[in-house]
Amino acid sequence: MITNPRPDSYSERMHIRKLVSILYARFKYFFLFILLVIYMVLQYKKKSSIRWKDYPGKSKIEGSVGGCYFRLLSENRKKVLVEKGSYDKVMKRFRQIEFFKNHK
Numbered sequence: 545m546i547t548n549p550r551p552d553s554y555s556e557r558m559h560i561r562k563l564v565s566i567l568y569a570r571f572k573y574f575f576l577f578i579l580l581v582i583y584m585v586l587q588y589k590k591k592s593s594i595r596w597k598d599y600p601g602k603s604k605i606e607g608s609v610g611g612c613y614f615r616l617l618s619e620n621r622k623k624v625l626v627e628k629g630s631y632d633k634v635m636k637r638f639r640q641i642e643f644f645k646n647h648k
Contacts, residue, residue: 586638
């Protein structure tokens, strides 16, 4: 077991890399959701509303997703990554951003 939080040797770094790659392969969609939570903010508002709210999940929105606008912001909420649009349009763009961010 590695007790040092900062690995010093090359073998320890490779061991950690291998563990991360195994975890990523098994829990890929979970990590993508975490990236959304960490690096981007998904917001929604009703079509009749003025104020944007953080997206809590499909099951917690009153009414249907079709009755709302969505947008995607950067983590610090200063930059709009995707202007207002439908849920499908915003999530399609989110997947494109994630693909190019992790593309080697």
